Structures are given as structure tokens and as C-alpha cells.
Amino acid sequence: MGLKKLFMPMAGFRYRVGALNIWRCYNVNMKILLIGASSYVGGRLFADLSKQHSMLGTYFQHPKNADFLSLDITDQKAITEIVVQQKPDIIIHAANYASRKDSVNNETRFAKINWEATKILVDLSKQYHYKFIFISSQAAKFLDTMYGRCKHDSEEYIKKNCSEYLIIRPSVVYGMSPNLNGDKPFIKIVSTIREKLPQKVDSSWLFQPTYIGHISQVISQTIEKNIWNKTVNLFINTPVSQFSIARDIVRHFGLEVAAEDLGKSSTLVVDNAVDLANYDLSPNSYADLIEILVAEIKV
Numbered sequence: 204m205g206l207k208k209l210f211m212p213m214a215g216f217r218y219r220v221g222a223l224n225i226w227r228c229y230n231v232n233m234k235i236l237l238i239g240a241s242s243y244v245g246g247r248l249f250a251d252l253s254k255q256h257s258m259l260g261t262y263f264q265h266p267k268n269a270d271f272l273s274l275d276i277t278d279q280k281a282i283t284e285i286v287v288q289q290k291p292d293i294i295i296h297a298a299n300y301a302s303r304k305d306s307v308n309n310e311t312r313f314a315k316i317n318w319e320a321t322k323i324l325v326d327l328s329k330q331y332h333y334k335f336i337f338i339s340s341q342a343a344k345f346l347d348t349m350y351g352r353c354k355h356d357s358e359e360y361i362k363k364n365c366s367e368y369l370i371i372r373p374s375v376v377y378g379m380s381p382n383l384n385g386d387k388p389f390i391k392i393v394s395t396i397r398e399k400l401p402q403k404v405d406s407s408w409l410f411q412p413t414y415i416g417h418i419s420q421v422i423s424q425t426i427e428k429n430i431w432n433k434t435v436n437l438f439i440n441t442p443v444s445q446f447s448i449a450r451d452i453v454r455h456f457g458l459e460v461a462a463e464d465l466g467k468s469s470t471l472v473v474d475n476a477v478d479l480a481n482y483d484l485s486p487n488s489y490a491d492l493i494e495i496l497v498a499e500i501k502v
């Protein structure tokens with residue numbers, strides 16, 4: 204065991220009062236290296252976790268913050284240099300192609316980013332003793348796409364080789380971020396509201412949405428309670444379509460969206476959102492999710 208590991212601060216302890224298991228948490232400040240801090244999810248993680256931890260972010264093409272470090276995760280030497288120089292307690296890996304569409308005619312680069320980079324980061328964790336947090340996806344349950352296979356293979360490699368890891372599996376993510384990049388469903392809703400643009404939204408595919416703030420909440424709890432080696436499925440318990448979420452948000456701004464049947468069908472995995480209850484997360488219902496999303500857009 205390395206010296207760093209030996210002196211890692213204890214984050215908390217459990218004690219019993221009657222039948223209750225109670226966690227006492229200390230204020231823990233970790234040095235966290237967030238890879239992909241300019242991403243939609245990464246931007247929100249950086250903002251939320253900065254309130255408690257010493258955050259360091261990396262970017263590839265979009266330096267959203269002057270302090271972010273440049274890093275190409277296909278460059279093993281560059282990753283190693285950052286790890287050696289920065290000596291993080293924890294690495295959060297949020298720099299993947301975030302859609303199955305990105306693998307089309309792009310298989311080699313897709314595999315380098317969504318699979319080989321994870322392997323490099325996991326292998327280095329053995330030598331440099333950082334905890335590893337991977338932002339995976341519900342897609343890891345489905346091996347019919349390259350996106351799903353890379354997430355699945357990354358998860359398996361992490362579970363086999365990391366001594367302390369956390370895997371978070373969001374579904375489609377909704378919520379405010381400093382980085383509103385690309386054509387993600389929540390970002391389209393924000394554009395509809397801010398630019399008052401009419402929009403058609405798919406009503407055919409049903410899924411259980413993820414609140415972006417839950418990702419930070421689970422990471423914070425994991426660090427505070429010092430409970431690792433979990434795979435956390437993060438989504439609320441109501442299957443909805445992208446259309447119904449958009450409709451239920453934009454109506455608070457006096458707007459409407461039109462339903463469009465794109466004929467998307469995929470297997471719905473309903474697991475009663477047990478991890479939401481396990482981590483006692485809020486919001487935990489569809490109505491509360493809509494309320495918080497509306498509030499975040501209004502700020």
C-alpha cells in the first residue's frame with residue numbers, strides 16, 4: 204500500500220442507534236481531476252463539486268474555463284503526465300462520445316475515446332492509487348450498439364481492475380449546465396424557451412429521465428460516506444417521452460411544442476429507480492423533476 208493510500212482521510216463512520224444505521228460524515232476535501240469538464244454533464248459536475256472539493260478540469264477542444272488543462276485522452280503519455288503532475292485523489296471520467304450516432308463511419312476513433320482511454324485511466328489507477336469514477340450510461344445494458352458495447356466493456360474492466368470505483372449509469376440527462384453544447388434534449392428545450400423557436404419533439408420512445416444534479420449528489424455521498432465499488436442506475440421512476448418532458452417544461456413559459464412520431468422503439472428497463480431511494484435523492488418524482496428543471500431554466 205502506498206503512503207498516499209495509507210493517509211487518505213477517512214470520510215466517515217457508521218454507528219447504530221436502535222435499529223437505525225447512521226452515517227457521521229466529516230467535511231472531506233478531495234483533489235478531483237475531472238476529465239471532460241467542458242462537456243454538458245462535466246460542466247455541471249465541476250460547478251457542483253467545486254463547492255466541497257479542489258477541482259481540476261481538462262478539456263479537449265473547448266477551454267470553457269481558463270484554468271482547465273488541455274488533454275487528448277487518446278494520448279497515453281499526456282494522460283500519464285497529468286496524473287503524475289497533479290496527483291489526484293479521485294479521477295472522474297466524463298469525456299466520451301455521448302451518442303451512438305458518433306460511431307457511424309468513426310469506429311476507430313470512437314473505440315479509442317470510449318474504450319481505450321478508460322483502460323489507460325484504469326491501469327494508471329493501480330500505480331497512482333486514485334479512486335476512479337466513470338460516467339457510464341444505461342446503454343451499457345444493450346450490446347447492439349458500439350456506444351453500448353464500449354460502456355459495457357469499460358464497466359467490466361473497471362470492476363475487475365480498480366480497487367475503488369464508482370460507476371454511474373444515467374439515462375437521458377436533463378438539467379442546467381454551464382456547458383449547453385450540441386443538440387441534447389434539454390439543450391433543445393432551453394433554446395426553444397430562450398429563442399421562442401417552435402419545435403417538434405419525438406413522442407415514440409419511452410425512457411426514464413435522469414436529473415443532472417443527481418450525478419453530483421451520488422458522487423458527493425460516495426466520497427463523504429467513503430463507500431465505493433458500486434454501479435448506480437440513475438433515473439426517476441416514470442417512463443416518459445422527450446415530447447412529454449419538453450411539453451411539461453415549456454408550458455411554464457407560455458409555449459408549446461409539437462409531437463413527432465419518429466418510430467423509435469427500444470426496450471424499456473424499469474427497475475423502480477431503486478438507487479434513487481437508496482441514495483435518498485431529490486427530486487424523486489416526475490412532477491418534482493419538472494418543477495426543478497423549470498426553476499433551473501428561470502434562474
Ligand SMILES: NC(=O)c1ccc[n+]([C@@H]2O[C@H](COP(=O)([O-])OP(=O)(O)OC[C@H]3O[C@@H](n4cnc5c(N)ncnc54)[C@H](OP(=O)(O)O)[C@@H]3O)[C@@H](O)[C@H]2O)c1
Nearest residue numbers: 241242243244262263264265275276298299301340375376
Ligand atoms: N448527455 C446525456 O444525456 C448522457 C446520458 C448518459 C450518459 N452520458 C455520459 O456522460 C458523459 C458526458 O456526456 P455529455 O453529454 O456531457 O458529453 P458532451 O457534452 O457531448 O461532451 C463530450 C466531451 O468529450 C470530450 N472529448 C471528446 N474527445 C476527446 C478527446 N480526444 N480527449 C479529451 N476529451 C475529449 C469533449 O471535450 P471538449 O468539449 O473540450 O472538446 C467534450 O467535452 C459521457 O460519458 C456520456 O456517455 C451522457
